[in-house]
Amino acid sequence: MLSPLATPAATRDVLEEHGLSTKHALGQNFLVNDAILQKIVELAQLDASDDVLEVGPGIGTLTIALLKCAGRVVSVERDADLPAVLEDTLEPWADRFALISKDALELTEKDVIEALAGYARLAEHGGHTPCSDSPRYAAELRAEHAPHARVGLETHGADGSPRTFPNKFVANLPYAVAATLVLDFFQKFSQLESATVMVQKEVADRMCAEPGSKNYGAYTVKLRLYAEPAGRFLVSPNNFFPPPHVDSSVLRLDRRPVFEADGEPLDDALLKATCAMADAAFASRRKTISNSFKTYFASRGNAGKAFIGCIPDLLDECGINAKRRGETLSLDEFIALGKAYLRRESNPL
Numbered sequence: 001m002l003s004p005l006a007t008p009a010a011t012r013d014v015l016e017e018h019g020l021s022t023k024h025a026l027g028q029n030f031l032v033n034d035a036i037l038q039k040i041v042e043l044a045q046l047d048a049s050d051d052v053l054e055v056g057p058g059i060g061t062l063t064i065a066l067l068k069c070a071g072r073v074v075s076v077e078r079d080a081d082l083p084a085v086l087e088d089t090l091e092p093w094a095d096r097f098a099l100i101s102k103d104a105l106e107l108t109e110k111d112v113i114e115a116l117a118g119y120a121r122l123a124e125h126g127g128h129t130p131c132s133d134s135p136r137y138a139a140e141l142r143a144e145h146a147p148h149a150r151v152g153l154e155t156h157g158a159d160g161s162p163r164t165f166p167n168k169f170v171a172n173l174p175y176a177v178a179a180t181l182v183l184d185f186f187q188k189f190s191q192l193e194s195a196t197v198m199v200q201k202e203v204a205d206r207m208c209a210e211p212g213s214k215n216y217g218a219y220t221v222k223l224r225l226y227a228e229p230a231g232r233f234l235v236s237p238n239n240f241f242p243p244p245h246v247d248s249s250v251l252r253l254d255r256r257p258v259f260e261a262d263g264e265p266l267d268d269a270l271l272k273a274t275c276a277m278a279d280a281a282f283a284s285r286r287k288t289i290s291n292s293f294k295t296y297f298a299s300r301g302n303a304g305k306a307f308i309g310c311i312p313d314l315l316d317e318c319g320i321n322a323k324r325r326g327e328t329l330s331l332d333e334f335i336a337l338g339k340a341y342l343r344r345e346s347n348p349l
């Protein structure tokens with residue numbers, strides 16, 4: 001068994017011991033089936049060289065599975081009642097686990113570096129860190145002395161190549177913020193190689209949607225600039241305590257290896273412009289792309305209104321028929337629009 005907490009009885013017992021009950025407002029639907037944990041860690045392809053970022057450890061059910069299969073785990077939890085629980089349930093792994101108590105939507109790189117500095121302190125003081133003399137921990141020891149230096153995020157992969165922490169994001173996410181968090185983390189943590197996340201099934205459908213389908217929208221385009229779906233499976237409500245009212249999916253997204261359009265790297269300005277083109281194309285989903293662009297720019301002040309006259313040329317330059325709808329455009333066409341947009345001397349972004 002990967003996690004002794006993955007049963008309804010064990011989950012109820014832990015909550016009762018601490019005088020707690022689940023909080024619906026925080027999306028607290030705890031996993032109670034070990035077979036699902038097994039499938040999550042398999043999909044995430046974890047090994048001891050992986051450093052994992054988790055959002056919402058809850059009482060630690062999935063966290064234990066992560067600690068058994070990966071190297072270090074840093075978890076972010078918003079519920080102020082849970083650190084005391086996690087101190088108990090994760091006690092055997094205290095040397096490889098760090099908790100950041102805050103809203104994951106506000107997580108910064110600095111928070112993660114400070115969590116790493118915590119590991120370094122343990123290593124230096126003998127702690128319980130079993131591999132404190134391994135090269136993987138050298139960077140953290142340096143982080144102790146310069147906790148805000150970027151070097152604090154350096155670590156080494158299984159093949160000994162340098163990389164930065166955390167390289168994998170694995171979580172059973174609070175559904176209300178799941179879509180936002182996944183996109184935000186791919187944008188914010190450039191070192192993330194993949195995200196393996198439990199989300200509401202409909203959110204997974206949006207993340208995986210292809211052009212021309214009803215689930216394809218501005219969010220899909222933005223996420224797919226950063227990552228590609230690499231596998232998923234369905235999870236029914238009876239695998240949670242309490243059961244949610246929706247079906248869930250676990251989805252793995254792998255970072256796109258290189259951001260390229262016509263052989264050129266996508267820089268931040270182009271990523272931002274391409275995201276704006278996605279918002280513009282889906283501003284009025286039922287309208288033609290030309291009219292949807294007009295609606296979008298009309299709502300963006302005088303500079304936006306002034307840009308409306310450029311829309312026919314912009315579409316023409318990218319070989320996009322003005323009568324098409326946003327949902328038919330491929331990722332490459334959105335990137336082409338972003339590039340053409342940036343070529344304009346004055347743009348309202």
Ligand SMILES: C[S@@+](CC[C@H](N)C(=O)[O-])C[C@H]1O[C@@H](n2cnc3c(N)ncnc32)[C@H](O)[C@@H]1O
Nearest residue numbers: 026029030031056057058078079103104172174
């Ligand atoms: C679906 S539960 C998952 C719990 C546990 N990982 C499991 O699989 O059983 C979601 C968790 O996210 C936490 N949470 C909710 N909103 C959050 C936020 N904005 N930032 C960090 N954690 C949050 C909840 O308190 C809860 O522990």
